[in-house]
Amino acid sequence: MTTEVVHNVESLVNEVKAEVVKWRRYLHENPEVSFQEENTSNFVYETLNSFGNLEVSRPTKTSVMARLIGEQPGKVLAIRADMDALPIQEENTFEFVSKKPGVMHACGHDGHTAILLGTAKILSSLKAQVKGEVRFLFQHAEETLPGGAEAMVQAGVMDGVDLVIGEHLWSPIELGKIGIGYGPVMASMDTFYITIQGKGGHAAMPHQTIDSITIGTQVVNNLQQIVARNIDPIDPVVLSVTKFIGGTTHNVIPDTVEIVGTTRTLNPDVRESLPKRMEEIIKGITMAHQATYTFKYDFGYRPVVNDQAVTSVVEELARKVVGEENVVPFRPTMGGEDFSAYQQKAPGTFFYVGAGNAAKGITYPHHHPKFTVDEDSFEIALKMFVEAVCKFNL
Known part of the structure; x- marks a missing residue:
């Protein structure tokens, strides 16, 4: 890891965080349910191509993959975000509510997509320093069986990958904290x-x-x-x-x-x-x-089962990003997540970024008509992803 990049993570994130919020709000206004993410995937595809230094492709009809291939050998790290919305009528009143009747981003996937776009933008400017490869996976259809992850795996997005990470903006965890879990964290x-x-x-x-x-x-x-x-x-x-x-x-x-x-x-x-x-x-x-x-x-x-070694490193990065006192054990949930499909191909971990804020009234559970996330959580998620790449690929 280069000293230059370590000292610059804060400034690199500061440069993109306003744009990440803008992207998230656009996606929130224009939600698409599972297997229908055509406009969403087109937006992601075009935005990624605007960064330069990325090889952008469409593994399936409504998913996107971008590859940042370094000039030196090293590990292949995959980072995943989901993009689909839910068939729920939104009841929020903020200015960027869903424009599509009966469809809303009620689980934070709009934030996940925007955060990974921001991560890709930051890292695309560091291509000359990258060792190995960083693979950005923008997945369709996490909310609906059979799920998009399995189709992406079958399309080859995990071929040659050494490790995979993903995050979930999590409203039950207060802003400023990160939840880390070892072993099984989500159910079949x-x-x-x-x-x-x-x-x-x-x-x-x-x-x-x-x-x-x-x-x-x-x-x-x-x-x-x-x-x-x-x-x-x-x-x-x-x-x-x-x-x-x-x-x-x-x-x-x-x-x-x-x-x-x-x-x-x-x-x-x-x-x-x-x-x-x-x-x-x-x-x-x-x-x-x-x-x-x-x-x-x-x-x-399948159950989401976090790898011991990868999770240990990510926990170390979380302590760096939010401080040891704000890294909390994640209690396993009986909810399901098809991130597990990627873990069948490479060791990986799925962590949880606190996105609730009682002071702002951001307390509604996932899949609720008034669900939202505190956008200040995006900065923390961005830092986690960039720090992970610094650790594994720089």
Whole structure:
């Protein structure tokens, strides 16, 4: 790491932070949901090309990759940002609210994109000092299965990468702090679909039916026993039924019910065991009541598992950026994130930049219609990324 760059990180970030805020506000006004990020990706592509010294490409229809290839050998570091918005009607009143009805950036991805653009602009001016390569990954469709990360990996964005990092602006953490977690920090995110086929009939003559409603409720209740009685209490697991559809009126017992839900866990072995145990329960209950069933289980995102060595270095950088007292342990969440796809190809870490600010009323949770982030957090995220490149590539 050159002494010159170390002393200049603050000034380099100061030069771009106003532009980063401008980019974020433009993106916030013009959100696009997963797999529809055409204007967003075009904006990112054109902005990156304006910096110079970058090889910019489109790995998929709505994603962008930029490569800063140094003139000396060294490590290949990938840095990822997601770009998609959510199908939520925004209820904020600031001047740059979403212009698109029913769509808003309610998770901070507008900030992630702007921060990585700012990082790319800073580093593009340092090409002569770069060793190895810095790869900037602007990913589509983090919010919607099957997710954009897997498609980007399949397109080759991680080929030759030695390590990968990413950050999330995190409103539950107060501005000025950085959350660091070792090992599993975010859960797998899987979905199940169950149909119970009974025999419909008149509600006044239930003995002539095979009641899919009562069978379905038994299935729902007994699925909860998996977490309560089949899983080691030390392993966090969520099994939530979120949809139960059956019946059309008060005096008809329906033929079928549909049950949908999600499972979450931090343990890959537990994840693999869940669908087998679920089907055993569903099969047993339906057979006992002479009904039949269909069961579909879709594996979604893997758990995000932070590499010990990479995380240790990033924690060291966080102490430098915000001070040791402001680096906080990140408590794992059962939310999912497809950053895990990149970690299958290279060791990496995902850290959390505090973006909440109670004094400014920035307290709403992610995916809320009034969600926003404190834009002062962008400077911290920028410093983290630039310091990481100083550590690994300069």
